Amino acid sequence: MNVETSSTHAAEVAPPTAVGDVLRCTDLRRSFGAVQAVDAVSFRIHAGETYGLLGPNGAGKTTVISMVSGVLEADSGSVLVDGVEMHPGALTAKAAIGYVPQDVALYPDLTGRENLLFFASLYRIGRRRARSRVAEVLDIVGLTERASDRVETYSGGMKRRLNIAVGLIHRPRLLVLDEPTVGVDPQSRNAILGSVERLSTEGMGVLYTTHYMEEAERLCDRVAIMDLGRLIAEGRPRQLTARLGDSEHIRLTLEGDSTRAVAALRDLPRVTGATATDDAIDVLVPDAESALPQVIQVAAAQGTVRSVSVDEPDLETVFLRLTGKRLRD
Amino acid sequence: MHPSLQIAAKDLRQRARDRSAFLLAIVVPFVLAAVFSLLFGPAATPRAFDYAVVDLDGTAASRAFTVDVLGALQAQGVAEVSEVDEPEARAGVRDGDLDAAFVLPPGFAADVASPRPAELRVIGSADSPTATVVARSVARSYVEGLDAARVAVAAVRAARPALTPAEIERVAQETVHDVSPVVVEDVSATARVLDAKTYFAAAMAVFFLLFTVQFGVSSLIDERGEGTLARLLAAPIRRWEILAGKLLTSVVLGIVSLTVLLVASAAMLGARWGDPLGVGLLVVSGVLAGTGITSVIASLARTSEQAGTWQAVVAVTLGLLGGAFFPVRQAGAVIANLSLVTPHAWFLGGLGDLAGGGGAAGALPSVAVLLGIAAVTTGVALLRIGRTVAP
Ligand SMILES: Nc1ncnc2c1ncn2[C@@H]1O[C@H](COP(=O)(O)OP(=O)(O)OP(=O)(O)O)[C@@H](O)[C@H]1O
Ligand SMILES: [Mg+2]
Numbered sequence: 062m063n064v065e066t067s068s069t070h071a072a073e074v075a076p077p078t079a080v081g082d083v084l085r086c087t088d089l090r091r092s093f094g095a096v097q098a099v100d101a102v103s104f105r106i107h108a109g110e111t112y113g114l115l116g117p118n119g120a121g122k123t124t125v126i127s128m129v130s131g132v133l134e135a136d137s138g139s140v141l142v143d144g145v146e147m148h149p150g151a152l153t154a155k156a157a158i159g160y161v162p163q164d165v166a167l168y169p170d171l172t173g174r175e176n177l178l179f180f181a182s183l184y185r186i187g188r189r190r191a192r193s194r195v196a197e198v199l200d201i202v203g204l205t206e207r208a209s210d211r212v213e214t215y216s217g218g219m220k221r222r223l224n225i226a227v228g229l230i231h232r233p234r235l236l237v238l239d240e241p242t243v244g245v246d247p248q249s250r251n252a253i254l255g256s257v258e259r260l261s262t263e264g265m266g267v268l269y270t271t272h273y274m275e276e277a278e279r280l281c282d283r284v285a286i287m288d289l290g291r292l293i294a295e296g297r298p299r300q301l302t303a304r305l306g307d308s309e310h311i312r313l314t315l316e317g318d319s320t321r322a323v324a325a326l327r328d329l330p331r332v333t334g335a336t337a338t339d340d341a342i343d344v345l346v347p348d349a350e351s352a353l354p355q356v357i358q359v360a361a362a363q364g365t366v367r368s369v370s371v372d373e374p375d376l377e378t379v380f381l382r383l384t385g386k387r388l389r390d
Numbered sequence: 391m392h393p394s395l396q397i398a399a400k401d402l403r404q405r406a407r408d409r410s411a412f413l414l415a416i417v418v419p420f421v422l423a424a425v426f427s428l429l430f431g432p433a434a435t436p437r438a439f440d441y442a443v444v445d446l447d448g449t450a451a452s453r454a455f456t457v458d459v460l461g462a463l464q465a466q467g468v469a470e471v472s473e474v475d476e477p478e479a480r481a482g483v484r485d486g487d488l489d490a491a492f493v494l495p496p497g498f499a500a501d502v503a504s505p506r507p508a509e510l511r512v513i514g515s516a517d518s519p520t521a522t523v524v525a526r527s528v529a530r531s532y533v534e535g536l537d538a539a540r541v542a543v544a545a546v547r548a549a550r551p552a553l554t555p556a557e558i559e560r561v562a563q564e565t566v567h568d569v570s571p572v573v574v575e576d577v578s579a580t581a582r583v584l585d586a587k588t589y590f591a592a593a594m595a596v597f598f599l600l601f602t603v604q605f606g607v608s609s610l611i612d613e614r615g616e617g618t619l620a621r622l623l624a625a626p627i628r629r630w631e632i633l634a635g636k637l638l639t640s641v642v643l644g645i646v647s648l649t650v651l652l653v654a655s656a657a658m659l660g661a662r663w664g665d666p667l668g669v670g671l672l673v674v675s676g677v678l679a680g681t682g683i684t685s686v687i688a689s690l691a692r693t694s695e696q697a698g699t700w701q702a703v704v705a706v707t708l709g710l711l712g713g714a715f716f717p718v719r720q721a722g723a724v725i726a727n728l729s730l731v732t733p734h735a736w737f738l739g740g741l742g743d744l745a746g747g748g749g750a751a752g753a754l755p756s757v758a759v760l761l762g763i764a765a766v767t768t769g770v771a772l773l774r775i776g777r778t779v780a781p
Contacts, residue, residue, distance in 0.1 A: 130624040132781050152626035160624035166617030168400070170407050175400075182396045183625040227621070 081107040082141070083157070083235040083266035084129065089138035091124055098124040100290035102138070106235065111257065111267040113281035113298075115274075115376065117386055121290040122270040123163055126239050129268065130160040143234050156184060159233030163240050163270075165220045166227075169213035173204055173223050176212060177230055184231035191230075198226040201256050218249035225253060235266040242276060254280060274376040284376065288384045301379045308333060308382060309349040310372040311356055313342045317364010325359045332356065338387050345382055393627040397635025401609060402642060411605045415647035416654075419598040423651075424659055426590040439469040439521040442479045442491040449499035455510070459532055460492070468524075483513050489521030490514045492529060502536050509533075588662050588745060589717070589738070591655030595648050596737045597714040599680045600705035602647045606640025607685045607771075608701065610778060611694045620781045629779045630772075637681055637768070644677030664744025668753035672740045675760035679733040682767025683708075689774035708732040736760050 084106040091099040099121045106112040114122045127133035129140055131147050131154060140147035142154040167176050174195055181191035199205045202222035212220060225241055238257070242250045257280055261267050271277055277284050278298045285295040294301060315322055319337040326335035326344055331352040334345040342360065346352035349371045360366050372378065381387055391399075405411045443460055445452050456473065463469040474482065474491070482488035493511040501508040510529045514522030610633070613619040622632050652669065655661040663669045687704060691697035709715060711725060712734025729735035740756030771778065 127620070127781065132620045132623045149623070150628065152628070155624060156626040158624065160621065162617050162620055164617045166621045168404060168618060170404050171400070175403070179396065179400045180621070180625065182391065183393055183622070183627055185626070 083108050083110075083143055084112075084268065085141040086125070086129065087139050087141075089125065089128055089140065090136045091121075091128060091133065092136060097290050099128070099135075102287075102290070102292055104285055104292060104295065106266045106268055108234070108266050109261060109264045110282045111261045111269055111280050113277040113284035114268065114270040114287055115272075115277055115284055115380065116270075116287035117272075117384070120287040122287055123239055124290075125287075126160075126163075126237055126268065126270065130158055130237055131155045132160070156231065157234040159228035159231065159236040161225050161228035161236070161238045161241055163243075165217075165224045167212045167220060167223060170211060172209050172211050173199070173215070173226075174208040176223065177208075177227060180227050181230045186231060194230055194232070198229045201229065201259075202226045203252055218245045221245050222249060222253065225256070229260070233265065235268065236260060237268045239270050240272065241269075242271065242273065274380075277376055286376075286380055286383055288386070293383050294379065298376055302374050302376060304379070308345045308347060308374050308378060310374060310378040310381070311344040311346060311349055311353065312370045312372065313344065313356070313360050314340060314367040315342055315360055315364045316367055319363070322360050322363035325363065326356060329355055329359060334382055334385065336381060336385050336387070343381050343387060345378065393625075393631045394635035394638055397622070397632060398606075398638040398642065401606060401636065401639040404609075405605050405639070405643060408605075411602075411643070414598060415602040415605070415643060416650050419594040419647075419651055420654055423587075423591040423594040423655055423661075426594070427587040427659060438467055439489045439524065440482075440487065441469045441471045441521075441525060442474045442482055442488050443471060444474060444476045444479045444491060444493045446476065446496045447494045447498035451499035451502050452494040455492070455494060455532055459528065463528065479513060483515045486515065488515070490525035492525065508536050585662065585745075587655070587660050588741070591651065591659055591661040592738055592741050593709075593714040593734075595651040595655075596676060596712075596734050597705065597709040599644055599648060599676065600684065600701065600708065603640040603644045603677065603680045603684045604697075604701050605643055606638070607636045607681065607688045608691075608694065608697045609639070610636050610688055611691060611697050614781065615694060619779070623779070623781060629775055632779050633685075633772070633775055637685060640681040640684060641677055644680055645673060648673045648677060662745065663741065664747065665750045665752070668744045668748075668750035669741065671750060671757045672737055672744075672753050672760070675757045675764065676733055676737040678764035679736075679760045679767070682764040682771065683733070685771035685778075686767050686774075689771050689778040708734055711735070713738050733760055733763050736763075 082105045084104075086105070087103050089099055089102040090097070102121075102125055104112070114125065116122050124133065128135045129142075129147065131140075131149055131151060134149055140154075142151075143157050145151065145154040145157070147154040168179070171179070177195045177198065178191055181194060186194060195208075196205070199208050202225055204219060204222055204226065207215065207219060212223065215223065221241060221244065225238065228236060228238070236257075241257075242253055245253065254276060257267055257269070261280075267280075269277075269280060281298060283296060284298055284301065285292045286301075287293065296304075319342055322342060323335045323337045326332050326342070329352070331348070332344055332346055334343075336343045344352075344356055346356070353369070353371070357366055357369060377387065441460065441463070443456050445456055456471075460469070460471040464471050476493060479488065479491035479493065483491055491513040493513065495509055495511065498508055498510070510533050512522070512525045512529050514525060610619065613622065619632075623629075652661070652663055652673070656663060683704065684701065687700050688697055691700055709732075711729050712732030713729055714734050736756040736759045740753040740760075743752040743756065744750075746752065
């Protein structure tokens with residue numbers, strides 16, 4: 062697969078200097094048996110920057126994050142955290158990272174406060190400081206009132222927020238968030254995104270994975286698109302969509318044979334790409350207005366067209382264009 | 391505080407909130423020990439022998455045998471003693487109602503006071519060989535003791551030939567009272583075996599120990615499943631510190647549960663433990679061995695269900711072999727030898743050694759073997775730390 066980088070738009074991105082890098086991954090690789098989960102992944106994050114990793118299920122995002130956090134050993138390549146080499150025994154490098162795993166990882170039979178105090182103790186935060194830090198992070202995630210309740214009594218969204226709070230307890234230089242908003246109500250999600258934005262302005266580096274385009278577009282200074290273990294594009298969200306400025310995105314819902322419809326659509330001269338997903342067919346065209354009649358006609362030949370929509374290019378479009386898949390399946 | 395202590399403290403707090411840990415570690419073994427000692431208690435204690443005594447002499451010297459010697463056996467619970475006449479005694483032994491009978495013939499006291507050897511007959515039953523052997527040895531040691539009395543009487547008489555029979559009897563009696571009480575040794579094969587209540591309490595305690603210590607080490611697998619282990623791995627602590635914290639949790643849980651069980655069964659079930667220092671050493675070394683075994687299982691299992699199943703299989707197998715359900719000595723040489731690979735056998739054996747009344751030193755061989763089992767199994771678990779303490 063062709064790796065597109067933002068080099069053509071280098072002027073737009075302030076190239077991060079090595080000194081300011083809170084994270085620098087070079088040529089990371091990791092396989093599980095025959096599956097090459099992460100393949101030659103390199104990127105950098107500098108202080109105060111929020112970096113998004115976008116990719117479909119199984120792209121390798123969590124594997125990257127596990128290696129960055131020192132939970133998993135890389136087969137090869139290196140991770141530098143604040144200039145310090147990360148490996149499973151690297152205590153200094155680990156102390157600089159706030160790790161928020163994809164699935165809620167808390168002790169359900171302990172209270173929110175007990176969970177936070179326990180993890181604070183592992184980061185060798187003294188009792189007194191730990192108490193004030195616990196109060197701070199509870200405030201950040203809005204759980205102060207529930208701090209004395211056992212986590213098993215929390216709602217899903219509250220657990221997710223506490224999951225993030227644990228990662229913040231020691232004021233990390235780099236916060237690593239693996240899909241922190243999955244299964245969270247819009248209000249909680251907004252609160253989470255707000256906290257991440259605030260922390261980032263305070264100088265914390267953030268590595269953020271998500272399926273949600275809106276989140277990446279709102280939060281991330283830069284995003285990388287990941288598929289099948291590789292980074293296939295990297296740049297500012299606007300930059301990436303601008304690169305596809307010549308494309309528009311038509312989405313059809315079709316009752317009929319989508320596979321044949323997609324094949325027929327791809328043969329059209331005005332279509333740059335077409336993909337079928339469970340519920341829809343996505344078509345990329347340089348100009349929707351002129352292509353639309355033909356697209357509908359070809360699709361209608363394979364069934365009944367139920368709906369048609371035309372979207373401005375966004376990261377979703379970029380992703381579709383690069384991978385032939387939609388981000389969320 | 392050291393991270394291992396933090397982890398152990400956190401685990402113990404979780405376990406303290408978990409009623410199933412408390413049930414499995416303390417309540418269930420205690421209740422089972424109580425039930426077993428009620429159900430099987432009397433049968434499992436060595437039965438008291440049924441003895442009869444026929445006193446045809448009726449003097450102070452013959453009463454001394456009946457009251458002091460046989461009375462002491464009765465007080466020790468070794469024998470039930472009844473006084474009958476000679477035909478009754480013979481019939482009783484013949485019909486199996488009695489295990490043996492002592493007959494003190496007429497002139498017993500006079501013989502004691504004379505140069506003639508005093509005679510004390512034992513009527514034994516072939517059906518109760520042990521009881522008969524014990525009766526004979528009781529009789530023999532009494533008569534041998536009486537030799538001392540006879541010598542004393544002879545000496546007194548030689549010095550003062552004019553003594554009245556009453557005075558002679560008094561001398562004989564005083565000497566008889568100085569004869570050391572009969573010591574019954576090796577009454578049966580019950581040496582190194584605990585009495586029923588103690589045995590069931592110890593057996594249930596050690597059997598459930600392997601389930602109790604599981605709540606420490608095996609929680610590594612739970613933490614892996616719940617993702618908190620990844621969090622521990624991301625924290626600035628070392629892998630062995632995580633494992634050490636878990637082992638510590640097991641050890642603390644094991645020691646607490648065994649101690650509570652031993653104290654409760656002494657207070658409420660009447661179990662009798664020996665030297666406290668020796669028992670303490672056995673508890674600690676037994677818990678370390680149990681923790682080691684559990685940590686090997688935890689290092690092999692992928693899921694908590696798997697670990698739980700394997701743990702149960704291992705606990706039951708070792709428990710059966712090790713004498714946690716029945717005393718292995720009753721089961722023949724093969725099992726008795728196999729039992730030596732189990733911590734249960736050494737733990738129970740060590741308690742048996744202490745119950746004999748010796749000091750803590752009596753338990754040291756068992757303690758050494760238990761520590762050996764702990765060292766080997768913990769070593770294996772440490773070699774596998776890369777698999778156990780991993781996401
Ligand atoms: N422990 C593991 N053992 C075997 N295969 C694994 C393991 N972890 C990940 N993989 C495989 O590696 C690939 C990448 O997985 P990863 O979890 O990193 O993807 P992801 O991008 O985080 O996906 P998602 O969006 O679903 O979280 C997948 O094919 C997955 O099946
Ligand atoms: Mg993932």
